[in-house]
Amino acid sequence: MSMAAGEKISPSEDRTKKAWLAHLSLIIICLLMFVPFLWMVSTSFKTLDKTMEYPPRWWPKPFAWRNYVDVFFSEKVNLLLWTRNTLIIEVLSVSGTVISSAIVAYGFAKIQFKGRGVLFVIMLSTMMIPFPVTMVPLFTIFRWLGDHTGTQWLGTFKPLWVPTWFGQAFSIFLLRQFFMTIPDELSEAARIDGCSEMGIFLRVVLPLAKPALVVVALFAFMGTWNDFLGPLIYLQRPEQFTLALGLQNFQSQQGGTDWNYLMTASVLVILPVLTLFFLAQKTFIEGIATTGIKG
Amino acid sequence: MTKLERRNLFKGLAFLSPWLIGFAVFTLLPIILSFYFSLCDYSLLQTPVYRGAENYRTLATDPVFWQSMRVTAKFALLALPSGMILALILALLLNVKIRGQSIYRTIIFLPSLVPAVALAMIWLWLYNPKLGLINLGLRHLGVSSPPGWLSDPVWSLPALVLMSLWGVGNTVIIYLAGLQDVPADLYEAASLDGAGTLAKIWHVTIPSISPVIFFNLIIAIIGTVQQFTLPFIMTPSGQPARATYFYTMYLYDNAFSYLKMGQGSAMAWIQLLIILALTGIAFWTSKRWVYYQGK
Numbered sequence: 001m002s003m004a005a006g007e008k009i010s011p012s013e014d015r016t017k018k019a020w021l022a023h024l025s026l027i028i029i030c031l032l033m034f035v036p037f038l039w040m041v042s043t044s045f046k047t048l049d050k051t052m053e054y055p056p057r058w059w060p061k062p063f064a065w066r067n068y069v070d071v072f073f074s075e076k077v078n079l080l081l082w083t084r085n086t087l088i089i090e091v092l093s094v095s096g097t098v099i100s101s102a103i104v105a106y107g108f109a110k111i112q113f114k115g116r117g118v119l120f121v122i123m124l125s126t127m128m129i130p131f132p133v134t135m136v137p138l139f140t141i142f143r144w145l146g147d148h149t150g151t152q153w154l155g156t157f158k159p160l161w162v163p164t165w166f167g168q169a170f171s172i173f174l175l176r177q178f179f180m181t182i183p184d185e186l187s188e189a190a191r192i193d194g195c196s197e198m199g200i201f202l203r204v205v206l207p208l209a210k211p212a213l214v215v216v217a218l219f220a221f222m223g224t225w226n227d228f229l230g231p232l233i234y235l236q237r238p239e240q241f242t243l244a245l246g247l248q249n250f251q252s253q254q255g256g257t258d259w260n261y262l263m264t265a266s267v268l269v270i271l272p273v274l275t276l277f278f279l280a281q282k283t284f285i286e287g288i289a290t291t292g293i294k295g
Numbered sequence: 296m297t298k299l300e301r302r303n304l305f306k307g308l309a310f311l312s313p314w315l316i317g318f319a320v321f322t323l324l325p326i327i328l329s330f331y332f333s334l335c336d337y338s339l340l341q342t343p344v345y346r347g348a349e350n351y352r353t354l355a356t357d358p359v360f361w362q363s364m365r366v367t368a369k370f371a372l373l374a375l376p377s378g379m380i381l382a383l384i385l386a387l388l389l390n391v392k393i394r395g396q397s398i399y400r401t402i403i404f405l406p407s408l409v410p411a412v413a414l415a416m417i418w419l420w421l422y423n424p425k426l427g428l429i430n431l432g433l434r435h436l437g438v439s440s441p442p443g444w445l446s447d448p449v450w451s452l453p454a455l456v457l458m459s460l461w462g463v464g465n466t467v468i469i470y471l472a473g474l475q476d477v478p479a480d481l482y483e484a485a486s487l488d489g490a491g492t493l494a495k496i497w498h499v500t501i502p503s504i505s506p507v508i509f510f511n512l513i514i515a516i517i518g519t520v521q522q523f524t525l526p527f528i529m530t531p532s533g534q535p536a537r538a539t540y541f542y543t544m545y546l547y548d549n550a551f552s553y554l555k556m557g558q559g560s561a562m563a564w565i566q567l568l569i570i571l572a573l574t575g576i577a578f579w580t581s582k583r584w585v586y587y588q589g590k
Contacts, residue, residue: 018391018492019392019393022391022393023395026388026389026393026399029385029388029403030399030403033402033406033461034405035428036406036417036421037406039420039421040417040420043420051426055431055435056428056431100314100317103310103313104310104313104314106310107306107307107308107309108311111310113300113303113304113307114300114304115304116307119311119315122318123318126318128517128571128574129322129326129567130520130521130570132523132543132563132566133325133326133563133564133567134321134322134325134326134329134563136325137324137325137326137328137332138321140328140332140339140556141321141328143339163317163321165313165317166313166316166317166318166320167314167317226411228412228527228528229523229547244411244412247412247416248412248415251419251528252528259423259426262416262419262420263417263420266413266416269412270409273408273409273410274408277405285404285468
């Protein structure tokens with residue numbers, strides 16, 4: 001199944017009563033679904049006093065495109081800093097997730113050993129454990145690490161990315177499924193040629209698994225981009241805030257009045273995700289269709 | 296164990312080692328610690344003091360705990376069925392062979408890509424009692440005193456449910472994928488028996504995709520029980536009247552606002568048991584209504 005259905009639909013098929021009914025209801029629903037986006041974009045180009053105008057205009061006058069510059073350099077909305085922080089965490093956690101999950105997935109997919117099945121089931125079941133269940137002890141573990149390793153953990157980015165270097169269940173699962181489709185004959189041939197297990201992984205399996213690695217990277221990126229509870233617990237100083245946390249903090253500090261800036265910032269937070277979606281539409285849809293998990 | 300088996304076991308565990316360490320430190324240890332803390336008086340600053348089932352007894356008589364439980368259950372009872380039914384209807388509409396199908400699909404899917412914080416900002420603005428688009432529209436239609444939405448304890452929870460329907464696109468995609476696997480000959484057979492569109496949906500489509508419905512149900516249950524970010528941002532402390540004070544919000548407040556880590560851990564364990572029980576029930580009852588092809 002794809003978004004861009006390649007099927008040819010004949011005009012006669014499109015003119016049945018059923019088709020008309022589907023068109024009519026879908027047009028109404030799509031309009032309803034799209035209005036919040038339009039309202040957001042419209043507000044993002046308004047001056048503050050025009051957000052309070054009645055009746056509201058869909059086409060802002062004056063057209064305050066400056067909002068998009070202001071949100072990067074204003075005192076209150078420090079989008080530049082928040083984006084920088086988010087990107088640092090993104091780089092560390094996306095690479096961590098992809099590298100460690102690929103190594104573990106190889107073990108699950110390509111090496112026959114006793115207990116593999118049991119470990120795999122345990123790994124799958126950890127996907128069901130929600131973060132709130134483990135967040136209190138994780139907080140104390142990171143505090144303990146700070147007291148006993150000589151480096152600060154709480155109030156730094158570490159709790160947000162270090163765990164990603166230890167494999168992430170959903171990514172391991174996805175990669176393992178993909179590795180299973182690579183014929184064992186390839187790795188056997190390399191083994192006979194005297195290639196080490198790590199060599200087979202790096203030179204035979206990984207190059208063939210590029211599409212799956214992209215999927216995992218994409219989902220890891222989305223997960224970090226959307227994460228709110230993690231940064232909320234671990235980050236303490238405003239200069240460390242991520243986009244999600246910074247935006248929420250700005251909104252709650254000023255009690256929600258600068259709606260134009262809030263909408264401008266929201267547009268900018270959504271934009272990278274939408275861009276990724278349109279670049280990798282098929283990947284997204286298939287990923288969600290097979291796993292049901294978004295980011 | 297032969298020499299080869301031993302070597303493979305060693306190699307397998309070596310590849311799994313990132314996950315094995317991560318599982319021990321970031322999942323298993325927290326769950327065990329969480330259980331221990333739940334039996335302790337633990338304020339983070341002092342060492343935990345064992346108190347037996349004290350925390351659980353306190354929670355049992357804590358009206359706020361029960362309020363948070365009620366809010367979460369009410370939300371689940373409203374949001375789960377409406378979301379799943381709407382998603383199914385949309386998937387059926389999007390599966391009708393019509394022109395523009397891919398555009399309809401994309402528009403309906405887009406809202407589910409919006410990061411939670413941006414989603415919260417957009418809907419805070421839409422629900423704004425004075426200036427929000429929803430109330431402007433209602434007044435335009437002649438409703439003289441439209442509800443205060445998030446600032447009205449009667450309407451705040453329904454407002455969150457309504458908002459959750461905007462992001463139904465994820466579930467739609469999973470249904471659509473399921474619809475592609477319904478055997479065409481079943482529809483043909485139903486047509487021969489004189490079944491109309493609705494009869495076909497009820498007797499062919501729904502039984503055929505029941506495993507997908509079941510899968511969506513479990514995902515939705517797990518997601519709903521942990522609902523946090525949106526109500527936390529949009530209705531801080533569930534105000535007014537704690538009408539939207541979700542379970543995870545109280546867990547968070549106990550642990551990180553009041554520093555009652557013991558109490559928070561007890562709530563975490565109760566949450567874990569609730570998720571296990573609900574998923575268990577979903578699995579158990581699925582035998583009655585889930586139909587797997589070829590079985």
